[in-house]
Amino acid sequence: MRTIRQAGSAELVEKKSRFLCVLQRVDSESRAREFVARCRKEHPDARHHCYAYVVGDHAEVQKSNDDGEPSGTAGMPILRVLHRNELTNTVAVVVRYFGGVLLGSGGLIRAYGTATGRALEEVGLARREPARVVSVAVDHSTAGRLDNELRATGYEPSDTRYGSFVEFDVPVAEPDIGAFEHWLTETAGGDARVSRGNRIFVEVAE
Structure with a gap:
């Protein structure tokens, strides 16, 4: 749609x-x-x-x-x-x-x-593609660099929470989740804790 x-x-x-x-x-x-x-x-x-x-x-x-x-x-x-x-x-x-x-x-x-x-x-029109909110939790020492890397690669966090860890909620198109999680492992050196959340729709300009 x-x-x-x-x-x-x-x-x-x-x-x-x-x-x-x-x-x-x-x-x-x-x-x-x-x-x-x-x-x-x-x-x-x-x-x-x-x-x-x-x-x-x-x-x-x-x-x-x-x-x-x-x-x-x-x-x-x-x-x-x-x-x-x-x-x-x-x-x-x-x-x-x-x-x-x-x-x-x-x-x-x-x-x-x-x-x-x-x-x-x-x-103008935009395609609505199914996605998941992927939550990524990292140490405070890693958060700043990861935030920059996420934005540089087009994965704009929809929410950021600060507590014992820093948690980023990142909307990711469903076909790209596997590749995104692999990229996270390489970028965060294996320190990121990842969980998949609600199904949503993201918009892609045509």
Whole structure:
């Protein structure tokens, strides 16, 4: 699955109607609904606030809404674009300012889909890959050097704890865990204590 790299927007003008697509990353359906409500408040003069969202590690939650447009001409085209790009944890709201010219069902479907596609091009996409949080505990005398080595090789710790030992939580893509643990053994001289934690998802820019 993928998600958007950042929030953003893009617009399309079709026969005097303005279609503004606004994208946001979300981690729950309630956050998606909050974003839709915020868009309504920020664009109170718009005729329609059509939307679609996909949420969950496996895209479990999906919804679309035509908000007064003819059935199937707005929310579903937005959702299809999200599906086509294999997106999750993403909400798209297309705000339409009516220009006085009717577009017909085909024209609406193209406009809503095109506006969403343009916005996705603006914000960029990131792949979501399964990973594990690998916890690495070392002596204080080794911690500074290991911290530098981790960051230099792209293994950015997500958390660091100081106690009897220094513990680094490092997200590692699942296919790379074996190689990472071997690298740790060589880098820390066998002094690192390693444990595998929760399964998460990490994002890789495309």
